Amino acid sequence: MTELNDFSKPIRDPIWKHIWMNDELYAVTKTVPFMRLYNIKQLGPAELVYPGASHTRAGHSIGVYNIALKMLNILLKKGADVWVSKEGAMSFLAAALLHDLGHFPFTHSLKELKLKEHEELTGELILKEPLRSEVAKIGAAPERTAAIITGEGKDDAETAFFQKLLSGVLDPDKLDYLNRDAFYCGVPYGIQDTDFILSQLIPDKKNGIKIESKAILSVESILFSKYLMYKSVYWHKDVRIATAMMKKAIFTGIEREKFSPEDLYHQDDEGIFRLLEKTNYPEKKPAQDLRLGKIYHIIAEEAFQGENPKHRNLEDLYKRRTAEETLAEYFSNKTGIKIGSEEIVIDIPERISFESDLFIEDEKKVFSESSTVFSKEFIKTLVPSLRKIRIAVSDKIHKKTSNLKQTILPIF
Known part of the structure; x- marks a missing residue:
């Protein structure tokens, strides 16, 4: 197939300016x-922490679609048209466009919980109405669309x-969220x-x-940006504690059967708070404080040491x-x-990787073994410079416990 250029419906976007769709794609966004992604x-x-960062999963999803369209047209011109069908391209x-459809609210607050992966929830939504019919109207195959997201097939x-294409170091998702998040947070x-x-x-x-070695600098730029965005935004100390507060409330609520995992699926930001309002258990306090904009105070911090079993x-x-619970007893005494x-709350960021298996054509090596500065040793x-164990406490006990911070970490 040739270049995809039969899109005439413009959507204005602060990052990419005009994003072009057809009527059928636009109908999917309605x-x-x-529409839940707007909430x-x-x-x-x-x-x-960054008051401008109020942008939504919906805006991001439309941005990812935009980059996917540009990426696909470039690849088609360079030879991918030999094996890409029109149905495959539209899928x-x-x-x-729909990759985050099943995403949970509060970014990764729910990531470590025993829940379905958001990609699985996305696939389920695509395969049932109304999306099954709307996706088919685009000229896409609902089964293939879901499989591209879930990794099946x-x-x-x-x-x-x-x-x-959808998942990798140069994927449309990463190219949109790095640019979009930096723009709305006001960081470069x-x-x-x-x-x-x-x-x-x-x-x-x-x-x-794959790329030629002359493009290695572009990949390095993305990886450095990813590192800096994690350091300054995604894993900013207060953002991490706020995330941990919501995670604690939801994790305990599930364990105490105050609500089920199914109650969390397809919720939006406000829906999570409404769900918590219907319950009564002490550990929902961090989420209540978070709703009031109160972030727990960090009283101790230490670099995560992978060789330390504690x-x-x-x-x-x-x-x-x-x-x-051990800390609560210690502070009480x-x-x-x-x-x-x-x-x-105790917070530890999840494991993260900066490695890539992207192939460098002229060097005949994968990226991490090429002439890049991002060698395995450098990565x-x-x-370690990003992952920190942090202990934070509420306003109620901050003054009473802050002078004990030197005695806390040896416990662990």
């Missing part, structure tokens, strides 16, 4: 499942090709030369894309809760007042 902030509680664009070469770190990056892509039927234990939410574990130095 369905009930997609989910892309960065969750980050707006408590890929629909997948880009890898035995089909065209589906596997599109899966590689995520801005990318997106048009140049896309122009350097070479289609590869097996691996999705640190590794805290990656388990059950053991983390036990540690919070030291201060002479009764302190509940709802006044304390090992990045993550």
Whole structure:
């Protein structure tokens, strides 16, 4: 097939200016499942630190579609038209537009909980009405669209090709969220030369894309930006604690059967708070405070040490809760007042990778083994500088416990 250019409906966007759709794609953005994304902030509680960061999953999803369209047209011109069908192309664009359809509110607050992956929820939504019919009207196959997102159907070469495009170091998702999040947070770190990056892509039927070594700088720019955005925005200390507060409330609520995982699926930001309002248990206090804009105060911090078994234990939410209960008892003994574990949160960011298997055509090597500065040895130095164990406490006990911070971490 040739270039996709039969889109005449413009959507104005502060990042990409005009985004072009046809009537059928636009109709998908007006369905009930997609409209929910307008009620989910892309960065969750980050707006408590960066007030401008009130942009939504809907805006991001439309931005990802935009980059996917540009990427696909470039790859088609460079030879991908040999194996890409019109139905496959439209399925890929629909997948880009709908990739976050099942995403939970509050960014990754619910990520470590025993819930379905948001990609699985997205696939389920695409395969039932009203989206099944609306996706078919685009000229896409609902089953292929869902598979591109969920990672199923890898035995089909065209589906596997599109899966590689949608997920990788140079994927449309990352190119949109780095630029979009930096713009709304008012920081310069995520801005990318997106048009140049896309122009350097070479289609590869097996691996999705590859590049020449002259484009290594573009990949390095993305990885450095990812690092800086995690350091300054995504894993900003107060954003991390706010995320941990919501996670504690939801995790405990599920464990105490105050609500079920199914009650959380397809909620928006406000829906989570309404769900919590119907319950009564002490550990929902952090979420109540968060709704009032009160972020717990950090009283201790230490770099995560992967070789330390006590640190590794805290990656388990059950053991983390036990540690919070231990701290509550410790503080109670030291201060002479009764302190509940709802006044304390421990946060550890999840594991993150800066590696890439992107193939460098002229060097005949994968990216991390090429002439890039992002060698495996260099990457090992990045993550430890980001991952911090933090202990934070509520306003109620902050003054009473802040002078104990030197005695806390040895407990762990």
